[in-house]
Amino acid sequence: MKFSIFYRLNERDKFFDNFFKKEKEKISPEICKIVEFNYRETLEIIVNLIINENKNDLKILLARSNAKIARTFFDYIMNLKTKNMSKEAINKCIDEAFAGDKNEKIR
Secondary structure, three states: OHHHHHHHOOOHHHHHHHHHHHHHHOOOHHHHHHHHHHHHHHHHHHHHHOOOOHHHHHHHHHOOOOHHHHHHHHHHHOOOOOOOOHHHHHHHHHHHOOOOOOOHOOO
């Protein structure tokens, strides 16, 4: 894993807090806690898929038409811009992201 990705994985709580401050304004107060929990779970799922290099499940998750929040989290961690891409472009982007130099891994 590249160091920049490793750093972003470690800083994901700060990112999420800033992200959710903006999103909270769009959500009704009655469901705010539920949405926050679901978004945080989505972020953790994406983190686990990236750590385990599970490309197929990432492709399924991110290629859905209603996956903009998941793409936002993925884009932050991987430093990509998949939020408004087509399904084929997202799949290609994921393949390229995990096809990087294996010597750049940090374990």
